[in-house]
Amino acid sequence: MGSYVPNTMDQRKAMLDVIGVSSVDDLFESVPHEMLVGDGLKLPNGLSELEVRAKVTAMAERNRVYKTILRGAGAYRHFIPSVVKSVISREELVTAYTPYQAEISQGILQSIFEYQTMICMLTGMDVSNASVYDGGTAAAEAITMCKDRKRRKAYVSACANPDVIGVMKTYCFGSDTELEIIPEKDGRTDLEALKAMVGDDAACVYIQQPNYYGNVEEAAAIGEIVHAAGAKYVMGVNPIACAIMETPAACGADVAVGDGQPLGLDIAFGGPYLGFMAATKAMFRKLPGRIVGQTHDVEGNVGYVLTLTAREQHIRREKASSNICSNQALCAFATGVYMTAMGEEGLRQAATLSMSKAHYLAGELEKIGMKRLHDGEYFHEFVTACDKPEAVLKALDDQGILGGLPVEGGILWCVTELVTKEELDRAVAIIKEVG
Amino acid sequence: MKLIFEKGAPGQHLSLMPPCDVPVVTPKRPRTEPLPLPHVSETELTRHYTALAKRVHGVNDGFYPLGSCTMKYNPKINEDMAALPGFTQVHPLQPEETVQGCMEVYAEAERLLDEITGMDAMTFQPAAGAHGEFTGLLLIKAYHHHRGDTARTKIIVPDSAHGTNPASAVMAGFSVVNIPSAPDGCVDVEALKAAVGPDTAGLMLTNPNTVGIFDKNILEITRIVHEAGGLCYYDGANLNAVMGVVRPGDMGFDVIHLNLHKTFSTPHGGGGPGSGAVGCKEILRPFLPGPVVVKGESGYHFEKPEHSIGRVKDFYGNFTVVVKALTYILTLGKEGIPEAAKNAVLNANYMMKRLKEKYTMAYDEICMHEFVMCLEDLKEETGISAMDIAKGLLDNGIHPPTMYFPLIVHEALMIEPTETESKETLDEACDVFLKLWDLAHTNPQALHDAPVTTPVRRLDEVGAARNPVLRYTTE
Numbered sequence: 084m085g086s087y088v089p090n091t092m093d094q095r096k097a098m099l100d101v102i103g104v105s106s107v108d109d110l111f112e113s114v115p116h117e118m119l120v121g122d123g124l125k126l127p128n129g130l131s132e133l134e135v136r137a138k139v140t141a142m143a144e145r146n147r148v149y150k151t152i153l154r155g156a157g158a159y160r161h162f163i164p165s166v167v168k169s170v171i172s173r174e175e176l177v178t179a180y181t182p183y184q185a186e187i188s189q190g191i192l193q194s195i196f197e198y199q200t201m202i203c204m205l206t207g208m209d210v211s212n213a214s215v216y217d218g219g220t221a222a223a224e225a226i227t228m229c230k231d232r233k234r235r236k237a238y239v240s241a242c243a244n245p246d247v248i249g250v251m252k253t254y255c256f257g258s259d260t261e262l263e264i265i266p267e268k269d270g271r272t273d274l275e276a277l278k279a280m281v282g283d284d285a286a287c288v289y290i291q292q293p294n295y296y297g298n299v300e301e302a303a304a305i306g307e308i309v310h311a312a313g314a315k316y317v318m319g320v321n322p323i324a325c326a327i328m329e330t331p332a333a334c335g336a337d338v339a340v341g342d343g344q345p346l347g348l349d350i351a352f353g354g355p356y357l358g359f360m361a362a363t364k365a366m367f368r369k370l371p372g373r374i375v376g377q378t379h380d381v382e383g384n385v386g387y388v389l390t391l392t393a394r395e396q397h398i399r400r401e402k403a404s405s406n407i408c409s410n411q412a413l414c415a416f417a418t419g420v421y422m423t424a425m426g427e428e429g430l431r432q433a434a435t436l437s438m439s440k441a442h443y444l445a446g447e448l449e450k451i452g453m454k455r456l457h458d459g460e461y462f463h464e465f466v467t468a469c470d471k472p473e474a475v476l477k478a479l480d481d482q483g484i485l486g487g488l489p490v491e492g493g494i495l496w497c498v499t500e501l502v503t504k505e506e507l508d509r510a511v512a513i514i515k516e517v518g
Numbered sequence: 519m520k521l522i523f524e525k526g527a528p529g530q531h532l533s534l535m536p537p538c539d540v541p542v543v544t545p546k547r548p549r550t551e552p553l554p555l556p557h558v559s560e561t562e563l564t565r566h567y568t569a570l571a572k573r574v575h576g577v578n579d580g581f582y583p584l585g586s587c588t589m590k591y592n593p594k595i596n597e598d599m600a601a602l603p604g605f606t607q608v609h610p611l612q613p614e615e616t617v618q619g620c621m622e623v624y625a626e627a628e629r630l631l632d633e634i635t636g637m638d639a640m641t642f643q644p645a646a647g648a649h650g651e652f653t654g655l656l657l658i659k660a661y662h663h664h665r666g667d668t669a670r671t672k673i674i675v676p677d678s679a680h681g682t683n684p685a686s687a688v689m690a691g692f693s694v695v696n697i698p699s700a701p702d703g704c705v706d707v708e709a710l711k712a713a714v715g716p717d718t719a720g721l722m723l724t725n726p727n728t729v730g731i732f733d734k735n736i737l738e739i740t741r742i743v744h745e746a747g748g749l750c751y752y753d754g755a756n757l758n759a760v761m762g763v764v765r766p767g768d769m770g771f772d773v774i775h776l777n778l779h780k781t782f783s784t785p786h787g788g789g790g791p792g793s794g795a796v797g798c799k800e801i802l803r804p805f806l807p808g809p810v811v812v813k814g815e816s817g818y819h820f821e822k823p824e825h826s827i828g829r830v831k832d833f834y835g836n837f838t839v840v841v842k843a844l845t846y847i848l849t850l851g852k853e854g855i856p857e858a859a860k861n862a863v864l865n866a867n868y869m870m871k872r873l874k875e876k877y878t879m880a881y882d883e884i885c886m887h888e889f890v891m892c893l894e895d896l897k898e899e900t901g902i903s904a905m906d907i908a909k910g911l912l913d914n915g916i917h918p919p920t921m922y923f924p925l926i927v928h929e930a931l932m933i934e935p936t937e938t939e940s941k942e943t944l945d946e947a948c949d950v951f952l953k954l955w956d957l958a959h960t961n962p963q964a965l966h967d968a969p970v971t972t973p974v975r976r977l978d979e980v981g982a983a984r985n986p987v988l989r990y991t992t993e
Contacts, residue, residue, distance in 0.1 A: 085849035087591050087783075088861045089940040095861070098868040098941060107860045110867055110884055111763060113732040118764050120856075124633050129851025132595050139845050142626075143604025145619030147612065157832060158610050164534050166560060170567040175576035178592050180584055181789040183920075185979075186912055186972035189519070190573035191788040197522050200989040207551055210988050213789070216645035219832040227689075246832045253807070253828035257656055257690040299545070329547040342832065352620045353610035353833025355645070355791035367988070373789065378982035385519075386974035390982040396648070396685035397923075401694040406685035409646035409779070409794075413787030423522055423563055424532050427553040432535040435542060443540035460546055480613075488611055504539040 084129025146352075149485040151506045153444070155464050155497025156295070156488045157218070157244050158353065159345045161323065161433060162501055164424040167347045171417045181373075181409065185388045186380075191412065192387035195375040198419040205325045205422070206339040207332025208361035213373035214415040215407060218342025219250030221358030222289055222319050224405055225338045226251065226260060228362070228369040229287035229315040236261045236284045240272040242294035243319060251289070260286075270298045270457030270466070278308050285314035287338075292320050292331070296495065297441070297464025298457055299328070306335030315366075322346050322359070323437065324462050326430040331361075338362045347421025348414055357411035357418065368394065371405030436500035437463035440507065444498050447511040456493050464497045466490060471517070478517045484510050519573070519973075522566050523990050526558030554992070573973045574788065575917050581939060581947050583869075585888045585920035585932025586680070586728065588758045588780035590858075593849070596784065596842035605841055610833040614819050620837065621818035624811045627795075627844045634847075634855060635757075635774055636767020637797030642835035643807045647755060649830065650775025650794025651686035651722070653807060656827045657773055657798060658720045658749045659690055660805040664825055670719035670748065676705055678729060678924040683722045683753060692719055699926055703729035703881050705739050714746035724753040725769060726760065726886035728924040730866065730932075740770025749773065749802075757781045758936070759863055759887035762856025773798040782843035793839040809834070861937035862887040865944060869935055872948040876955040880927040888934035890927050891919075897929050902958035902965050904929040909976065910954045912969035916947055 090098070095107070104110060111119075130138065152160050171177070175190070182188030182195075195213045202211035215221050226237045237255065239248055241264050248264070255262040265280060265288070266273045272290055281288060288309045292302050302318060309316040318336040323345045325331075331339035344356035362370055368391065376390030396403040425433065441463040445455055453467040469475055472489045479486040484506075487496035498507070558566070575582070582589035600606075608617055628640040644650035655673065662670045673687040674695045684694040697713050700706040704727060721743045726732045733739065740750045752766040752774035758781045766774045778784050779792035786792065798806065807830050808822030850858060863886050870879065870889045880890040893904045908918030908931065920932040935944060958965055969975060 084851050084854045084857075086854050086857060087593060087938045088857060089938065090861065090864075094941045095864060098864055102864075102867045102871050104884075107864050110860075110863050110886075111732075112884065113734045114760070114764050115734060115737060118737070118768050120763060120765060120768075123852055124762055124855065126630060126633055126852040126855065127848070129854040130848055132849070135845055135849050136595060136599070138848060139599040139841070140602060140604075142619040142622050143599075143602040145622065146604045146608045147616035148603055148607045149609070149612075152609055154609055154611060156611055160607075160609065162534065164532065166532070166563055166567075170564065170571070172597070173568075173571040174578050174592075175571045175574040176788055177597070178577035178589075178785045179574050179788040180582070180587050180589060180786045180917075183584075184575070184908070184912065184918055185977050186909070186969050186974055187575040187917065188573075188788075189973050190570035193519065193521070193573070194567075194570055194788075196988075196990070200521075200523065201555060203989050204553055204555060216649060216791075216836075217832045219829070220645070220649070244832075246829060249829040250831060253656065253830050254689075256827060257652065257659070259691045299547075303547075325549070326553060327549055328545045330549055330551060333550065349606040349838075350609050351606045352608045352617065352837040353835070354831075355836040355839060356832070357791075367986075374986075374988060376982040377987040378978045380975040380977050382975055384974050386977045388977050388979050388982050390979070390986060390988075393983070395681075397681040399685070400681045401684035401688045403681070403685040403688075406648040406652060406682050406689050407646070408648045408682050409786070409790040409792045411645070411787075411791045412789030414791055416788065419522075420563070420567060423556045423558065423566075424560075425534065425555070426531050426557050427555045428531060429534050430553065430555065432538075435544060436535065436538055438545070439538055439540050439543045442543040462545075485609060485612060500535065507540075 085131060149483060151484040151502060153496050153498060153510065154485050154488050156495055157246060158350045159499055160350050160501060161345050161499045163347050166424050167417050167420045170420045171413055176413060176416060182389065189386060192375050194416045194419055196377060196387050198415045199375060201419060201422045202359050202361050205322055206361045207330035208339050209364040210367035211359065211361040212370045213375060214410045215358040215360060215372055216411060217356045217358045218319060219247045221340035221360050222247050223251045223254035224371045225317045225340050226287060228338060228366060234284055234286040237286055238263050238265050238281060238288045240265045240290040241267040242272050242296060243289060243291040244295045247319065270296045272300055272305060274304065274308065281309065281312040281314055283313060285312055287315040287317050289317040289319060292318055293324060293462040296457060296466050297461040299460040299462060302334035310335060323434045326434040337366055343418045346418035348417055355411055355414055357414035369404065372407040372410055433500050437498060440502060441465060441498040444496060444507050451511060451515045463499060464495060466493050466495050468493045474517050475514050478513050479510060482513055519569060521990050522556045525566060526556060526562050528557050530557050530559045532560050580915040581943055582917040583919050583933045583935045584917055585934040586755055588934060588936055590783055590936040591938035592783055592785040596845045599845045600838040600841045605838060618817050621811045623841055623844055625813055625818060627840050630847050631776065631795060632797060634761055635797050636765030637774060638800045639803040639806060640795055640797040641806045641810060642793060642795050642840050643829060643831040644794035644796055645831055645836050646790060646792040647775055647777045647794045648682040648686055650796045651682055652689050653796045653830050654751050654773040654775055655686055655690035657802045657805045660825060660827045661802055662719055669717055672717045673719055674713050674721045678703065678727055678926050679722060680753065680755060703727060703731050704733040707735055707738060710739060710742055714742060714748060718746045718748035720749040720751050722751045722753060724756050726756045729881050729890050730885040730888040731881060732886055736769045759859055761859045763859050773802055778839055778843040783846045784839045784842035791836045791839055793836045858937045865935040865937060865939055869933060869944050869948060873951055876952055888932055891931045892927050893929035893931060896958055900958040900962050902962050904931050906965040907931065907954050909968040910965045913971045914950045916950060
């Protein structure tokens, strides 16, 4: 069996002697005997490292890794610079706990302070927290930030990612909050419906930019409608798109959230990713979770600490703004390294390459008769009509290409900078063959 | 140390992106603000982050007896397995037949953890312990609602509980009934009897509890709650003491969360990502978040449970964290799991025995995997607080224990050595603790001044909260 217990039987005996008991089992005297696991657990015998490596590697090999991925829908395979994994595999960063002891945790605390700064720069917002679990939980937590005694209702666009809407619904089931869906019109949030829906009991409106179908929403106009009703405006944004598109701040968002996965994190079958949350100055005390602040030590040296903890569960218990404790710190560290490595120019290039290549694919697909389902502007995802999605996706799959995601009415495609023009041409040729 | 924004110079950059090989398209409403991200060379970048990493105390930098956090050794094989391209390069929305290996990871982890905990089903969607608590409480809420029993609006929480417990209960729409602990730190059975009623949705409990004691009345406690019509929630923060020895399911718990990043040795990453897997008995299975992995005749597939509370996270969970936990469980196996628990308890009792020579124990009896010292008398005698001792430990290369928790013990230091520390390490640490106790009497000022060897000294936390500086600006 494998074991990470260093003490030998002799050492254990010596320790038992000091304690003054004769066996380890004596230390479990307080456990009612009828409850003890008698013959041991029905678990397999332990394994050597060599055996366990073979077993787990075999599981990994039962998955298919596609060379070309044309699917996004909430998880985006982008280029990840080598420095990202090199930095975050350092064992100090991997193994440390939450930075409760600031004097020996400055590395993590400073990294979070830098991460908070970069998220603010990217979104244009004033303040960021240290991360939550993912984009869905960030959206759900944002509702709590916006509710007050009079304004209890939340609204979400039907064009948001269905998983994100799902998480919001579950959180609203918890907090007994009414959540209404704003209908879709031609692949975008229906502005007229929105206007008619939001009233003086509306706490917030959530839209996604670009939306689930890849379409660019009239985000600034929506912001005006939301604010006219006196509600808060929450935007879920793609962080890569923020490098070249109008920022949530410029669109009037009170809270900007999203999934940080595109910023240097593997798609990894859905996680770990991270949720980023940024807000206007007026709302910063409502942010859930950890926040790092700058301060000084007794000698005047600059240092960093977890701050504004009076919002948090370990101080406030049932009156806390959220229950969040552990977050996604190492993922936040990774996105900080990613944004540093990319810089303004690199991030703009990644965004522009993704957008341009998606448009190239859409154009080529149109040439072979697969028209876009919606008009208007889009970023790096789009939906085409397709009358035989299964055949199309199967043909691509046979050639090592993960095609777009089947959705109502067609296929949702995504292109990032990782896909070359040659790969796109090849994909289009394969689809053309299907006829 | 300078911030990354204060390093490098405009024009410095890495060479990462190729030229565009298709016609360039840009947004109609473009970003107009500058994006002042750092501009550094690859040399400067790696030096910066290496310097940051050096200013962090990890598990391999020295003893880490942080109570309630189970800072055991994190095996390297776990990291290797989680980094396999067959896991990291898989899109979460690939066809099911192309992700059978990932689904097997979830199915196997569920099977093994169900056996370890005595549960019937498990979800891996929750990303952390608190997220698991929230999920488990929603299962309790959905269960009562499904039976038409909407009057059950209260969750009972002992005053020794983690702060996440009451906070999670409120997020799940319950009100919290705090009950005091008995003098022995365990549940006051009479207080519990008085608290339960037709409005009781459930009880949240850690066992061993937060003072490191196994509550010997546990069967009576869970029976009282069940007889009142409530369900019992097990906070798995302290499972490391008893895994393979006794199971929460056999104690009478209906729903639990595990902290895979504590008990099952997936690292904590400086504050996450973790995994707060939630297990439950058969009665709660229909309410689990969806999708769940189910084994059918032609392999694994996803299903949404019949009365699912819905999803609590995008996709399926912090997947690679579960890969690490599975690797760990497969390594330890049938004998290794209880061996870990027993040695965690042995190590804690050994340290407690040695420290008792000078320090006062909050509860002076055999402990489980951790114990709590009460430094109130030391503070009265010398003016040295739990905080001062903690800061003194920093100068000796030891991560301090958890301070000022649980709230029912004043001047508390909660010590959890874990099973992966050797007698030699424990002896050295005990020597340091005892030396600091002496120092408190001979030269208290030295401890008030500590730490002096760390990258920064004691920081002004009050000032940080009063004048929040939460980001870098150029002004």
